[in-house]
Amino acid sequence: MSDTLIVAELADGKLKKTTHSAITFAKQAGQPFSILVIGAGAKAAAADVTGFGAKSVLVADDASLANYVAERFAPTVVEVARAGGYGVVVSTASSFGKDLMPRVAAALDAGYANDISGVAVDGGKLVYKRPMFAGNAYGHCTVSTAIQIVSVRQSEFTAAEPSGGASEIKDVAVAAAGPGADRVEFIKFDQVKSARPALGEAKVIVAGGRALKERFNEVLEPLADALGAGVGASRAACDAGYAPSDYQVGQTGKIVAPALYFAIGISGAIQHLAGMKGSKVIVAVNKDGDAPIFQVADYGLVADLFGVVPELTSAIAAAKS
Amino acid sequence: MKILVPLKRVADPDNANKIKIPAGGATIDTTGLEWKPNPFDEYALEAALRLTENGATPKTRGGEVIVVTFGPKECETTLRAALATGADRAIRVDAKDDELDGSIVAKALRAIVDKEKPDAVVMGKQAVDGDSNQIGQMLAQHLGWPQATFAATIEEEDGALLVGREVDGGVITLRVKLPALVTVDLRIVAPTSVYSKQTKRDFKYNDGVRFAALPAIMAAKKKPLAELKLAELVSDTALKVQYSRFEAPPSRKAGIKVKDVAELVTRLKNEAKVI
Ligand SMILES: Cc1cc2nc3c(=O)[nH]c(=O)nc-3n(C[C@H](O)[C@H](O)[C@H](O)COP(=O)(O)OP(=O)(O)OC[C@H]3O[C@@H](n4cnc5c(N)ncnc54)[C@H](O)[C@@H]3O)c2cc1C
Ligand SMILES: Nc1ncnc2c1ncn2[C@@H]1O[C@H](COP(=O)(O)O)[C@@H](O)[C@H]1O
Numbered sequence: 001m002s003d004t005l006i007v008a009e010l011a012d013g014k015l016k017k018t019t020h021s022a023i024t025f026a027k028q029a030g031q032p033f034s035i036l037v038i039g040a041g042a043k044a045a046a047a048d049v050t051g052f053g054a055k056s057v058l059v060a061d062d063a064s065l066a067n068y069v070a071e072r073f074a075p076t077v078v079e080v081a082r083a084g085g086y087g088v089v090v091s092t093a094s095s096f097g098k099d100l101m102p103r104v105a106a107a108l109d110a111g112y113a114n115d116i117s118g119v120a121v122d123g124g125k126l127v128y129k130r131p132m133f134a135g136n137a138y139g140h141c142t143v144s145t146a147i148q149i150v151s152v153r154q155s156e157f158t159a160a161e162p163s164g165g166a167s168e169i170k171d172v173a174v175a176a177a178g179p180g181a182d183r184v185e186f187i188k189f190d191q192v193k194s195a196r197p198a199l200g201e202a203k204v205i206v207a208g209g210r211a212l213k214e215r216f217n218e219v220l221e222p223l224a225d226a227l228g229a230g231v232g233a234s235r236a237a238c239d240a241g242y243a244p245s246d247y248q249v250g251q252t253g254k255i256v257a258p259a260l261y262f263a264i265g266i267s268g269a270i271q272h273l274a275g276m277k278g279s280k281v282i283v284a285v286n287k288d289g290d291a292p293i294f295q296v297a298d299y300g301l302v303a304d305l306f307g308v309v310p311e312l313t314s315a316i317a318a319a320k321s
Numbered sequence: 322m323k324i325l326v327p328l329k330r331v332a333d334p335d336n337a338n339k340i341k342i343p344a345g346g347a348t349i350d351t352t353g354l355e356w357k358p359n360p361f362d363e364y365a366l367e368a369a370l371r372l373t374e375n376g377a378t379p380k381t382r383g384g385e386v387i388v389v390t391f392g393p394k395e396c397e398t399t400l401r402a403a404l405a406t407g408a409d410r411a412i413r414v415d416a417k418d419d420e421l422d423g424s425i426v427a428k429a430l431r432a433i434v435d436k437e438k439p440d441a442v443v444m445g446k447q448a449v450d451g452d453s454n455q456i457g458q459m460l461a462q463h464l465g466w467p468q469a470t471f472a473a474t475i476e477e478e479d480g481a482l483l484v485g486r487e488v489d490g491g492v493i494t495l496r497v498k499l500p501a502l503v504t505v506d507l508r509i510v511a512p513t514s515v516y517s518k519q520t521k522r523d524f525k526y527n528d529g530v531r532f533a534a535l536p537a538i539m540a541a542k543k544k545p546l547a548e549l550k551l552a553e554l555v556s557d558t559a560l561k562v563q564y565s566r567f568e569a570p571p572s573r574k575a576g577i578k579v580k581d582v583a584e585l586v587t588r589l590k591n592e593a594k595v596i
Binding site: 071311 | 335405426447452453456459486489495501507564565568577590593
């Protein structure tokens with residue numbers, strides 16, 4: 001088997017924590033690996049990944065890569081993958097990885113396994129485990145092309161910790177922009193600014209559903225503050241505009257697996273469960289005792305949320321102090 | 322505008338609990354499951370219809386919407402339903418589900434685009450059976466087109482689309498010049514998500530997708546539905562991704578119901594030890 005190439009993810013020129021899940025994958029796949037840090041500011045960010053045991057840290061830094069668009073990033077990933085003779089190219093299945101990696105796969109005429117939750121080595125081959133059907137089945141698959149493209153689920157690949165050493169840093173050429181690049185223009189990124197932990201990294205998540213209505217923030221923020229938690233939401237709460245779309249947890253939103261997940265006024269549709277049933281401890285608050293969320297909750301409280309959440313907030317604050 | 326919308330029919334996700342995995346796990350048993358259009362594809366069709374009309378006068382169609390599916394004869398039901406909601410014509414590429422993977426469908430779609438020359442391909446961001454999220458991006462690469470994935474808003478401009486993409490941490494706005502590829506996310510069917518050039522910017526759609534009226538269902542039976550063979554579109558039909566085994570997820574047991582907040586907090590602290 002050949003080496004693995006990790007595509008790191010940057011935001012504002014800084015390394016994103018998603019990258020560490022792809023490093024964990026590479027270690028589990030068992031082959032030597034290198035890390036490609038690509039984007040404007042990559043040179044400075046590269047120092048953050050030299051302590052993870054990579055053979056080399058490859059840097060593609062260029063002003064033309066200031067704002068991510070697949071048409072500009074894919075050609076460099078493709079060139080580096082080809083020139084280095086890598087066997088697997090991997091990124092985390094964030095919105096960045098999901099947008100970029102299939103484009104890379106098509107350019108290399110390679111097979112792509114999206115959003116995998118596990119990897120095993122069997123008879124010298126990598127076997128990928130993938131959740132399908134909203135997490136109602138797992139499929140085990142192999143990719144038969146010389147280069148395999150993979151994206152990994154952040155919640156299933158615990159972030160790698162530095163293992164020491166100092167990988168060499170090498171510059172790589174930024175390839176000419178790909179077809180279509182002259183027809184795409186980055187206009188802006190409206191960022192949801194939040195001091196809270198990102199959902200993918202939060203140890204505790206407080207998530208709310210349609211039931212919260214316009215009082216979503218008023219009710220949930222104090223509880224999240226008391227717990228130092230990230231805030232998530234059901235699709236219905238996002239659709240209605242009670243919460244930003246970026247909060248959505250589920251099959252087609254964020255997939256999370258915190259130590260503690262609060263589902264407040266969320267019914268527990270399969271699409272929501274697909275995004276959070278890997279959580280260690282689940283607490284549900286719902287006034288309908290038959291809501292499906294109770295089938296996965298470790299602790300269920302049948303009550304009106306508007307009454308109990310403030311009470312819960314003070315009780316938790318008291319218990320923690 | 323001429324728009325191509327690929328549609329897949331999937332096992333009804335709300336019945337996915339009934340998925341059966343026979344002993345040994347060699348296959349997924351889909352017998353008895355209900356089939357439904359992939360929800361993201363229904364949203365893509367709605368977006369394409371909004372882009373080819375003035376929202377205030379939806380009966381007067383502008384441009385053309387072509388729907389295409391890859392699958393066995395039964396998939397024609399999905400295509401007829403799309404024709405009834407407003408698509409102009411349909412193509413079915415005859416194939417068995419297990420003859421297809423993302424690469425093959427993307428290449429075959431490329432061949433269809435080369436022939437039909439649409440101004441845009443608008444499609445779902447993922448099919449909710451395989452949850453693969455790849456064909457749109459692959460197709461864009463094959464075509465050399467710009468891609469705007471996970472779209473929550475689309476606004477038509479002269480020769481371009483202004484697209485709001487839902488990404489981690491917020492919304493990215495891109496302008497893609499036509500021809501371009503868009504994959505849509507859930508909120509593309511919100512009342513103010515899609516505007517053609519003709520639709521006034523203060524117009525509000527009903528939330529969700531439109532439904533076909535009975536006369537339209539009758540009329541759809543007469544709309545053209547062509548059939549193609551997969552081998553006419555792609556020469557390399559070897560699968561790149563092979564599934565060897567399936568398994569059911571570990572089931573999660575229901576826990577207990579607590580009587581009040583005090584009990585909950587005590588248990589979280591002393592039993593689960595998470596606070
Ligand atoms: C293609 C597709 C993709 C999807 N992806 C996702 C996804 O990624 N994530 C997701 O979450 N959903 C997703 N969904 C939607 C999903 O099917 C559900 O519709 C959604 O999760 C419901 O959100 P909800 O639980 O907040 O709302 P509801 O189902 O309306 O539930 C509200 C709950 O609040 C309870 N309640 C009401 N008032 C109170 C009160 N005062 N106190 C306590 N409880 C109260 C009710 O008993 C009810 O159980 C998807 C659907 C489709 C078709
Ligand atoms: N068999 C199919 N027929 C038509 N379109 C398909 C088919 N499979 C996938 N697609 C399209 O590709 C999109 C993404 O699918 P996927 O990459 O498989 O998750 C879907 O939303 C459809 O628009």
